[in-house]
Amino acid sequence: MDAFVFVFGGAFMTATPLLLAALGELTVEKSGVLNLSVEGMMALAAAIAFMATYNTGSHLLGFAAGAVSAMILSVVFATLVLFFMANQVAAGLATGILGLGLSALLARSYEAFTLAPLSKLDVPLLSDIPILGPILFHQDLVVYLTIGIGVGLIAFFYRTRAGLILRVVGENPHIAHSLGFSVMKIRFRAILFGGFMAGLAGAYASTVLTPVWSQGMIVGRGWIAVALVVFGTWRPLRVMMGAYFFGAALLGELAVQSGGIAISSQLMTCMPYVLTIIVLAVVSRDAVRIKLNAPVSLGENYRPIG
């Protein structure tokens, strides 16, 4: 029973940085921009947040500092892509590498330092329910907030005018411009929001999930977030479920390995990735729905005149 709670309760924490980053990237891609610097933004934010929390003792300040640092990096990306019309893939990769480098450089002297963990919140009464209580109602604040942001984004995309405008800019910036919407402004805001979310994701990874600094601690989570958006076929709920499933698979693999079952560890380590891809691919195999949800102009720069 402990293993069960460990896997399905812990999955919320494992999934949180992926989900934060993926929801941000989803918003950016919905506007038609492909930002591949998520990994770098997360790495930079992780370093800045760790240093801020270490020196002030405040997790809140850590998150704030991390978010701001990733947003600054996203402004660099936005400048390249929106104002200089740079190729989105190249600009994203370059900005990402910049973030990874800065992360390693800035937090050089913090190697192996540790932070106090963020306390878990117990929801009164509900957390006493056997099994479900510790799984669902014994989590830290950020886990709840992340789910809240996800639900908020669904409402934003499909229930508000601003969300509608964001989606149509991603479908066809030319028509959006001809109807009088500023494609640049809308895309800039989306990129900034993507930076903010990647920042929170990096901060959570380094100050809450594993509050020990080591260089390169993001270990590909930014890329998984980008993949989740694609395999979740640009639907927020699918992306959320995919992130949780991946988190559970990751912990499940640990539980199985510690249980002493004799399967090659390399094979086990790749299982979460393989399983997540299979599940998301099977769940989202409807070609028409994919076509409807995928931002048509993804990766295309838009020049307002000419």
Place this chain on the structure above:
Amino acid sequence: MIDPAKPRNDAVGDAERTCSPALLEMIGITKCYPAVVANDGIDLQVRPGEIHAILGENGAGKSTLMKLIFGVATPDGGEIRWKGQPVSMENPATARSLGIGMVFQHFSLFETVSITENISLTVPGTLQDLSGRIRRMSEEFGLPINPDALVHNLSVGERQRVEIIRCLLQEPELLILDEPTSVLPLPYVRQLFATLRRLAERGIAILYISHKLEEIREICHRATILRQGRVRGTVDPARTSASELARMMIGREIPHARHKRASRSGRVHLRVADLSYNDPDPHSVDLKQISFEVRAGEVFGIAGVSGNGQFALARLLSGEETLPAEESGRIVLFDKPIGSMGAEDRRARGLAFVPEERIGRGAVPDLSLSQNVLLTGHRKGMVRRGFIRRRQRDRFAERCIDEMDVRCAGHRAPATSLSGGNLQKFIVGRELLLEPTTFVVSQPTWGIDVGAAALVRQRLVDLRDAGNAIVVISEELEELFEISDRMAVMYEGRMSVPVATTSVRPEQVGQMMIGHFDAAAPRQTA
């Protein structure tokens, strides 16, 4: 169904329409672009409740004039008056606020969101409220649409209705329609006309831009004819003959294809026998047992409203879609089964093909014209040992531009930079220069103006007279009657028995187009 003789339903009587003061008045409007005077001293008056045609060929200045009215561009000289007051149309927003709406030729709708959501982007109001208004408007004006449907499922006709409703929701007094029928299948055209008449009865003025003479004669109360940026006259189109209108529009008689009857004794070039095909796209019709043959020296016309299987048939003939090997003999070219061959092998045997979509299927938009020539013309000495011989290629492209009178900035111009009509001329010309022995053409004159269409038809007839076989798939009945020797009609995936063009009347073929295949049976209808 087609009844041009039917009197126009005039709730606003002729007298009232002619006496009421002008809604929109343009006096001596001039607009110059570098190297060309697009509008030269245009005078125009539009009165409430009238459907007013602006008639002219491509490049006559119609689009420029509409841009000036809608505030997309500003005139260099002259005056625009709205209800007697001089106004300056700064931008489309000004025009809209005065009560001018415009439906562009290219729709500005987003595919992945619903009709209501599309309209909500430009018309204020909650989604629920809008959905109700759209539904009421669609009933009131005979524009059936479902406000909750996603746009990507809609046909061209339905999309146009959405655009019109979007304009109408802003309660315009003047509605501008830019070539509204250029993309519409015939039945939708009838519905559109009914709607326009109803709008005119309500006192809404309509500016109807077109180069289709018969349509204008049928629906418009007045027509202003433009040629080379100048007004060549304002007439009552119902009282003016089509050839008179054409003369005013192009400045000379419309050239008809010179035509001597084909002998039809030639060898069979192409034979289709009992061809059936299940289209994987659930929205398309399946082909059912299609049979016909085309001989040397004849033009075989395939009539019918688009969407009755012509698309699949054209793809099967061109080789874009292939049959399984055991059915290869259902399509035979010069006694050789080609049904399972790819397009490249068929072309090597003298077949050439022009698809109805110019961009993407007939030409690659971002490539230059000479690169586009290479795509199908590489056999004509343009490639040696795998390397492109640029001089041959460019010479071929220039010949094509020359012979078809393509208006472009030379063979290096990208295909997208050409207007639709010019690109169509270029693609047809490219295939003609390949000297095909069997030529399959889909909608050869779709969307091109009268003069250019006549040129294309003449070239097709010339190719036929040189002893080749031609298949023309077209929605334009007049065109088929002009150039084809025999014709058949497609309806819901079936094809009628081919008949000699001289033995049927257009009305009979019209009946066949809605499924009455026996309409052309040899029986006397005196």
